[in-house]
Amino acid sequence: MITIDWANFTPWSSLAGGALIGLAASLLVICNGRIAGISGVIGSLLDGVREGRGERALFVLGVLLAPLLWGLVTLLPRIEFQTGWLGLLVAGLLVGIGTRYGSGCTSGHGVCGLSRLSARSLVATLAFMASGFATVHVIRHLLGA
């Protein structure tokens, strides 16, 4: 039985934000022939891949500067953390190593991969969604943290 959290449901802004993400991914593939996958882009920068380094760095810079541009126009949306330092540390490590072994994250597999109808990306997306749901279930409802 699923209870919808109507108070926090934001269909229009989420749909519009998603459309912008899709637009950014489309721009990058149509004009530059590249996948807008954040973990892949950062991983290649870390590994010192020379080909396309400038483009990758500028893409990441754009994402980094987005909240500053937003802040010039209006108040930033709420950013609320529910995890302590140890949880953040472990989460970051798992996300870093997992996305590199799995060749992608929510953007590379979830947006770009599904948009190009990749079976690998569908499997990856189902896997990280399933373990994401399971992890929150264990933490909130079995451990009660």
Added chain:
Amino acid sequence: MRKLIAFFAGLIFGIGLLLAGMANPAKVLGFLDLAGAWDPSLALVMGGAIAVALLPFAWARRQSRSLLGAPMQLPQKRELDRRLILGSLVFGIGWGIAGICPGPGVAILLTGHWQAMLFVAAMLAGMLLFTALERQRNH
């Protein structure tokens, strides 16, 4: 020109994440919590993104060069191997612990929250660890 496009694509991507609610870890966890009060918003983020990107990617798949003459660099792998599945499962566990995936981590890095800095630092360490393990494996 390609660098300019890459910068603006990043900017639009980041604005999209903020507008969508993806940059708020509490909201992401609300989406991942099916048994609690479930906030389905983030399903619409992915839906909206794919709806927009479907046709451009269908075009891109049939090209060998981009509009600006760059080689079309789409992933060529087809195997559904253990690395893909285990890696993605591990990523999902991390995502479920903190409610942050790589894009939003970068998008909130400069908003002055120490939590974002710690998460991204750990994420970069995880990625470097992967590279080190791969180098050792291929030795």
